[in-house]
Amino acid sequence: MIRSTPLAAGKKKRKQGHYLLRLFMAGNGPNSTRALSNLRELCRQHLKGRFTIETIDVVKNFDAAVRENILITPALVLEAPLPRVVILGNLSHLQKVRLALRLAEGAS
Amino acid sequence: MRVKGRAIPKVPTQIAGLDEVLEGGLPRGRTTLASGGPGSGKTVLGLEFLCSGAMSGEPGVFVALEERAEAVRQNALSMGWDLAALEKAGKVAIVEARMFGEEVVSGDFDIHGLLAIVGGHIKRIKARRVVMDALDVLLRIFNDPRRERNELYRLHEWLIDRGLTNVLTAKAHREGDVASQYEFLDFMADCVIRLDHRVIGQVATRRLRVVKYRGSGFGTNEYPYVIGRHGIVLFPLTKAELAHQPLGPKVSTGLAGLDAMLDGGLRSSSCILITGSSGTGKTTLASTFVQAACRRGEKVLYLSFEESKEAMITAMQSAGVDLGPALRSKRLVVQTALPEAMGSDDHLIRALDAIAAFKPSHVTVDAISACIRMGSEQAAFDYLMRLVSILKERGITCILTNQINPMDGSDEELSGIGFSSVVDAVIQLRFVEIGAEINRQMLIVKSRGSAHSNRRQSYVITSRGIEFPDHPQPPLARVFRTGRKGGAN
Numbered sequence: 219m220i221r222s223t224p225l226a227a228g229k230k231k232r233k234q235g236h237y238l239l240r241l242f243m244a245g246n247g248p249n250s251t252r253a254l255s256n257l258r259e260l261c262r263q264h265l266k267g268r269f270t271i272e273t274i275d276v277v278k279n280f281d282a283a284v285r286e287n288i289l290i291t292p293a294l295v296l297e298a299p300l301p302r303v304v305i306l307g308n309l310s311h312l313q314k315v316r317l318a319l320r321l322a323e324g325a326s
Numbered sequence: 327m328r329v330k331g332r333a334i335p336k337v338p339t340q341i342a343g344l345d346e347v348l349e350g351g352l353p354r355g356r357t358t359l360a361s362g363g364p365g366s367g368k369t370v371l372g373l374e375f376l377c378s379g380a381m382s383g384e385p386g387v388f389v390a391l392e393e394r395a396e397a398v399r400q401n402a403l404s405m406g407w408d409l410a411a412l413e414k415a416g417k418v419a420i421v422e423a424r425m426f427g428e429e430v431v432s433g434d435f436d437i438h439g440l441l442a443i444v445g446g447h448i449k450r451i452k453a454r455r456v457v458m459d460a461l462d463v464l465l466r467i468f469n470d471p472r473r474e475r476n477e478l479y480r481l482h483e484w485l486i487d488r489g490l491t492n493v494l495t496a497k498a499h500r501e502g503d504v505a506s507q508y509e510f511l512d513f514m515a516d517c518v519i520r521l522d523h524r525v526i527g528q529v530a531t532r533r534l535r536v537v538k539y540r541g542s543g544f545g546t547n548e549y550p551y552v553i554g555r556h557g558i559v560l561f562p563l564t565k566a567e568l569a570h571q572p573l574g575p576k577v578s579t580g581l582a583g584l585d586a587m588l589d590g591g592l593r594s595s596s597c598i599l600i601t602g603s604s605g606t607g608k609t610t611l612a613s614t615f616v617q618a619a620c621r622r623g624e625k626v627l628y629l630s631f632e633e634s635k636e637a638m639i640t641a642m643q644s645a646g647v648d649l650g651p652a653l654r655s656k657r658l659v660v661q662t663a664l665p666e667a668m669g670s671d672d673h674l675i676r677a678l679d680a681i682a683a684f685k686p687s688h689v690t691v692d693a694i695s696a697c698i699r700m701g702s703e704q705a706a707f708d709y710l711m712r713l714v715s716i717l718k719e720r721g722i723t724c725i726l727t728n729q730i731n732p733m734d735g736s737d738e739e740l741s742g743i744g745f746s747s748v749v750d751a752v753i754q755l756r757f758v759e760i761g762a763e764i765n766r767q768m769l770i771v772k773s774r775g776s777a778h779s780n781r782r783q784s785y786v787i788t789s790r791g792i793e794f795p796d797h798p799q800p801p802l803a804r805v806f807r808t809g810r811k812g813g814a815n
Contacts, residue, residue, distance in 0.1 A: 244438030252433070276439050280446030288439040289423050290467070303430065310433030318430040 237261070237269040237319075238298040242283060244276050244291040249308045253292035256309035264321040334541040337455075337491045340378035341371065343560025347536060347545035353516045355489045356540075357482055361498040361511070362521030366532065367553045368495035369393075369401065371521065372457035374557040375493055377407040379455045380417040384491075386455035387419045387447045389440075391463045395422040398459075405557050419447035425467055437464070437477055441484055448488065456485060456492040462508060475510050482514055516540040522548075531669050531705070534560060550708055552671045559675055561712045571595050571721035573750065573775045579611075580618030583794035587770055587779035588751075589801050594687070595721040596774065597714055597748055599694075601728040602755030606766055607787050608727040609638065611755070612690050613647045614792060615725060619688050620652035627686040628660045629677055631696035635660040646791035659684050665699035670709035673700060677713060681722070688723040689713075695729040714748050750774040758782075777801040 241257060243250035254273065261269045276283040276291060286295065296303040296319055309315050316322045336351035345351050352358045352375070362368045376386040388409075390398050398420055402409045412418035423440055447453065458464075458481075465474040485492045496511055498520070512518050518537040525531070533548040551560040574594035578585050585591045592598055592615075600608045609632070616626045630638055638660065639649050652658035661680055663673065681689065691697075691713070697706035710726070717724045726749075752771040757764050768785050770778040779801045785794050 242439060244436070244442060247436075247438075249434055249436060256433075276442035277445075280442045283439050283443050284421075284446065287423075289425065289443070290429075290435050290437060291439040291442075292435060293429075293439060305430045305432055307431050307433035307435040312432075314430060314432045318432075 234299075235268055236298065237265050237296070238272070239269060240272045240274060240286075240295040240297055242274050242276055242286065242288045242291055242293040242295070249292055252308040252310065253294070256312065256315070257294065260309070260312060260315060260319075260321065264316070336542070337379070337384070339371075339375050340382075341374050341558050341560065343549070343551070344534075344558065347534070347549055347560065348517070348539065349543050349545075352491060352493070353540070353542070354491050355486065356491065356516040357485060357514065358491075358493045358517040358519065359496065359511050359515035360493055360519045360521060361496045363498055363523055366498075366521035366523040367551075367558055368497075368521055369398075369459050370405065370553055371519070371558055372459055372493050372495050373398070373402050373405070373407065373409075376418060376455055376457050377402065377409070377412065380412045384454040385417045385419075385451040386457065387421060387444055387451070387453045389421045389423050389444055389456065389458040390460075391423050391425075391458065392460035394424070395420045406555070407557075416451050419451050419453070421447060423464070425463070437481065440464075441481070445488075448490070454489075454491060456490045458492065458494045460497065461494045461511070462496045465508065474508075478511070479514065512537065517542075521551075531671060531701070550671045550674075550712075552675050554675050559678075561671070561674060561708075570715070570718040574721060574723075576776070577622075577723075578618055580614040581611075581792055581794075583783070583785075583798040584753075584768070584792075586798045586800045587768075587781075587783060588773060589777040589779075592723070592751060592773075593775055594723050595718070596750035597718065597724040597726065598751045598753065599726045599728060599749045600753045600755065601730055603730055603757065606755035606757060607645070607785075607792060608729065608755060609692055610642065610645045610647060610787055610792060611753070612692060612725050612727055613638075613642045613645075613649060616658060616688070616690060617647050617649060617652060620649075620655065620657040623657065624687040625657050625684060626652070626659070626688045626690065627677075627680055627684055628658060628690045628692065630660060630662045630692050631665050631699075632693055633662070635662050638662075644789065645787055646789050659686070665696050666701075668700075670697070670700040670705035673697075674709050674712055678716065681717075681720075686722060688725065689717055690725045691727070693727040693729050711748070718748065751776075751778075 239257065241253060243253060257271060261271065274282050276288060290306045292308055294305040294309060303318050305315055305318050335354040337354045338345050338351035360368045360371050373388070376388055379386050388398060399409045409418055409420065413420065421443055423443070444456065448456070465478065468474045468477060494515070496508060517539045520535045520537055522533045522535070524533070532551050534551050535548045536544040536546070549560050551558055573596045576591035577594045578591045579588065600611055602608050616628060619626050642649055649658060659680065661677070663676070694706070694710055697709055700706055700709060714724055751773040754769045754771050756767055758767050766785050767782040769782045779799060781799065783794060783798050784796060785792055
């Protein structure tokens with residue numbers, strides 16, 4: 219499930235183990251598209267049916283960027299399950315992202 | 327065809343003295359880099375630029391890359407700038423853009439997020455100015471010189487595209503040069519200002535230098551500055567010399583005999599140097615003038631570096647000069663300080679504060695020879711040259727005393743620490759041995775814009791003050807008066 223209406227999530231009760239991922243991007247530059255495709259790929263591999271990706275364009279929605287103090291884009295924020303994790307960059311080092319999101323072997 | 331060069335548009339900083347050095351201000355719609363070591367005042371400079379803009383119709387965004395927004399507000403408040411109020415009024419926005427270092431990094435990234443945030447605030451308050459404080463902190467996250475450069479040029483372009491006048495600050499080594507990996511900052515910026523905080527002769531001093539300014543002239547010297555109670559204060563010498571007030575009418579010295587030697591008295595708004603060895607009566611002569619001025623209802627500021635106020639008043643009483651009435655009528659203010667108590671810049675700002683508050687007609691510095699103890703001969707020179715220039719600019723009479731060593735009382739010493747050009751009149755006091763007696767003699771060495779006696783005049787210091795046993799003669803040379811320096815009187 220991928221939505222671009224930002225920050226509406228969290229109101230709805232979710233099942234335990236459901237991943238809520240917010241991806242902050244700036245427009246449709248190469249880093250943005252690359253980050254999104256990398257993230258989709260990762261979720262397909264590890265989180266089938268139990269993830270939500272919200273994309274937020276900081277150029278259009280600067281309030282959200284202010285609220286989350288997003289200075290660097292792309293920035294991926296794992297909102298749930300806790301603890302919260304922030305990953306900067308276009309997510310091209312997949313193994314590093316897996317580890318950070320606690321998706322490494324055994325977690326999938 | 328050659329087109330006559332047009333001055334580039336500038337934005338006044340309203341930082342005291344800086345606009346003179348920058349010949350009007352910072353380049354409008356361009357980038358200025360302010361670099362300096364810790365405690366050099368980069369942030370203060372940025373804040374002052376932002377606040378003066380906010381209060382004169384140019385809102386601004388402050389991007390704090392290192393400090394918390396609350397710390398920036400407190401820092402500003404200590405200088406008397408209420409950022410919180412300006413924020414509320416929509417004239418200032420503070421963006422706290424600190425990296426936390428806990429983030430995982432995977433792959434390429436850029437600073438579009440920051441630009442989006444800053445851009446949002448710019449739109450909201452219609453900002454015309456942007457200050458980015460501690461840019462080096464932002465650049466550090468890229469950890470790659472090529473990337474740092476690219477992102478910085480992107481930032482620079484982004485700011486320029488929006489027509490923003492911006493100040494970027496960056497840390498520098500102690501000598502004031504930016505770290506070599508950030509050298510490109512210097513190339514990119516249109517105006518580069520170095521702030522340097524160093525210690526000379528155990529006294530901390532601050533120096534500002536403009537390294538470059540595309541499309542504009544600028545003062546090329548190093549200028550001393552202090553971070554005062556209301557921001558940065560610079561002491562440029564360049565313009566002061568051009569703005570001196572003409573010498574004013576003659577005023578009495580308080581001694582009829584000396585007035586006669588000076589063809590009527592001393593010119594007001596001039597700089598008078600009283601020079602002599604210890605015990606010749608320099609302070610007595612200066613105090614006599616002070617007493618006479620206060621009796622006429624004029625105000626005098628007495629800067630004493632030699633002794634306490636009480637000691638001076640008592641000593642003068644025994645020499646027949648009672649300054650008590652002048653003090654009580656508040657026409658005389660005595661400001662005392664040990665020269666080594668602070669740096670020459672701090673001494674200067676203290677004197678200027680007193681001058682601004684008290685608005686005296688005359689200022690006495692007793693003694694300039696003690697000023698060397700402010701740190702060095704250079705420090706004393708800086709202090710006196712700037713003080714005298716500012717006094718002359720405001721048409722305030724300036725009486726300096728200078729203690730010389732009788733063993734080498736050469737002509738060089740007459741003008742004190744080598745600034746004879748700003749001294750308009752020199753009165754030399756000295757001891758002479760006549761037979762078995764030691765006597766005192768007074769000589770007018772120079773008196774611009776006035777005839778003066780060329781005779782050495784004997785005088786004595788009695789309990790009634792300075793007295794001339796032989797009645798001094800008015801100058802013989804009246805007919806030779808050249809009229810130079812507007813000498814007609």
